[in-house]
Amino acid sequence: MSTTTFTETKRPIWPAIKRGLRSRCPNCGEGKMFSSFVKVNGECPSCGEELHHHRADDFPPYLVIFIVGHVIITGVLLVEVRYAISTWAHLAIWIPLTIAMSLALLQPLKGGVIGMQWATRMHGFGGHPDDKGGDQ
Numbered sequence: 367m368s369t370t371t372f373t374e375t376k377r378p379i380w381p382a383i384k385r386g387l388r389s390r391c392p393n394c395g396e397g398k399m400f401s402s403f404v405k406v407n408g409e410c411p412s413c414g415e416e417l418h419h420h421r422a423d424d425f426p427p428y429l430v431i432f433i434v435g436h437v438i439i440t441g442v443l444l445v446e447v448r449y450a451i452s453t454w455a456h457l458a459i460w461i462p463l464t465i466a467m468s469l470a471l472l473q474p475l476k477g478g479v480i481g482m483q484w485a486t487r488m489h490g491f492g493g494h495p496d497d498k499g500g501d502q
């Protein structure tokens with residue numbers, strides 16, 4: 367039986383998610399989380415918190431597709447019912463809006479997901495080595 371004990375300070379989840387949504391470090395809220403569009407800094411340039419433990423993977427794009435899809439489809443249906451515009455007008459409105467919304471949402475949502483992972487100590491954020499799982 368293991369008797370190893372350790373204390374971990376509580377990490378409030380909502381402030382961490384909000385900081386991530388602003389593309390800031392979930393720990394200090396000051397340092398930039400991203401070194402480029404969706405490339406996460408290895409550690410916070412302000413407080414040094416390790417950020418490389420994140421495993422956001424496909425969840426941020428999934429959230430983008432979910433949100434943008436609901437907004438665009440609702441818009442298309444409402445405009446079609448109320449104004450009956452041409453197909454070309456639909457394409458001219460909704461394709462650029464879909465691209466713009468997707469690009470605008472991807473980085474903040476990835477930041478929010480990483481903030482949630484940091485607050486809940488997922489993967490290596492808890493100070494323990496990542497569990498690789500599988501047979502390796």
Ligand SMILES: [Zn+2]
Pocket residue numbers: 391392393394395396397410411412413414415
């Ligand atoms: Zn920081």
